[in-house]
Amino acid sequence: MKLDLLTGLFVFMLAAFIGFEVIRRVSPLLHTPLMSLTNALDAIAVVGAIILAGEGKTTLATILGTIAIVAATSNIVGGFIITDRMLKMFKSSRPAGKQ
């Protein structure tokens, strides 16, 4: 258990640094779609909810797990749809194919 915790902290530290470096490079143009995309990715919490609802240890766990799946799935679906819709609108004035 102790080792798991340490590994988790290492993973968190590394992911936070990667997050900082990657997101610093995102153009301010795309800050709104960035937020809706991270929102969709954050809904990966659905994996926890699926296990909770699927294992069905207690009635409370099943009910809360199922509602949590609904909330997370709607973020995944809605988040990806709206991010893609927004990104489709960003067009350059230069002809396509040229830099």
Place this chain on the structure above:
Amino acid sequence: MTTGMTVLIEFLYLAASALFILSLRWMSSPKSARHGVWAGEIGMALAIAGTLLHRTPEGGALHYQYILIGLAAGCIIGVPLGRVAMTAVPQRTALSHAFGAFCVTAVGIAHYYSQVGEHIGKFEMGVLCAEVILGSLTFTGSLMAAGKLQEVLPQRPITYRGANLVNLSLLAASVAVAIYLILNPGQTSLFPVIVAVPLVFGILMIIPIGGADMPTVISLLNSYAGLSAAAMGFVLNSKLLIIAGALDGSSGFILSVIMSKAMNRSFTNVLFGAFGQVQASAAPGGEARTARSATPEEAAGILGAASKVVIVPGYGMAVAQAQHKVRELYDSLTRRGVDVKFGIHPVAGRMPGHMNVLLAEADIPYDRLLDLEDINADLPQTDVALIIGANDVTNPAARDDKTSPIYGMPILDVDKARTVMVIKRSMSPGFAGIDNPLYYLDHTLMLFGDAKAFVGDIVRELGHGAH
């Protein structure tokens, strides 16, 4: 569970983690950004597929009926939420922060009550408390923010004496109960406290927030949502969740820092939720100052004769739904050979990047949208700066007047353009209640009226001139 299956699931999670990082990496440029969405979608599909392969501790398959009901209902709710109008994106974003936080909190509560009979370690209880506290306050806080943005709730900040004291005591109380629970995880009767108190805290935290502070608040709630998901990753020992939560948390954190810098608020000020204080407005100058106004015809004449024009949009443009008329103006001027650019302040609008999305929706090419530093280098060589529905972000007092409440906030130097034109309903001050000396400059023309109608009139006048 067989080891082979466990390894397969872990590999699927590993691939999903890599795809999530790539997804954000591709967001760096509008050219590759859509690949980012696809990478995210594939990653998400792999992660969900892997999770469905999980076995119960007894070795049986998961009960799929509840999972399928949840997934199906989520799709039914999610599709319309993905299809809202672009003007509703800020409230949709706030609402999805609330959904995310709800999911995390619900899982945390269920985890506690199903594990409490067995042993819960101190560290596990600690991260569980962090997950539930952050999740609860983000849930109600985001609902409040969404309500304000949707204008179901009053947009004006509501302040009362001792608000910070009340908020800090609520926070302190939940932390104290959390510490007690970490030492005595068996005290089930106390657990509801660390759900309920942060729920109230989330509401009180957003009550004093006005519309202009929304970009900072939404970013901060985004960060909280990410951190609560990362805490959930520690509780469930899921590295995938820790990674996704850390990515989301750092994204929200970076955006909060950018927004707070753009409003000249210190970061501690933002972290402790002490934003949104409306300072008493400075007493207006004694001498009567006069502003010059102009008609659409005069404005069209000046714009048509210019060679470089910079348009500065603000929340007023979004409220008036003027972005499509602005696009017509852009086309009309570009056809005449006028160089038209847009100056976008980081906090223009109600969330980070709000103006860019609205202008992109109106088909204005993104390479014409410049941020603060780039456009400020251009403004001294600009013939006309046209301000549509923006106020405080153009206030020269923030640069020149040390007594101004917004002194130090980086602004767009529109006053350096040869002519400044401001489309505004009336002379009333902006959100912060601060007078804008820009309107009384000798080279400023006030264009009084509704942004959409006025821009439409200018476009029509420009059309007449061409024939």
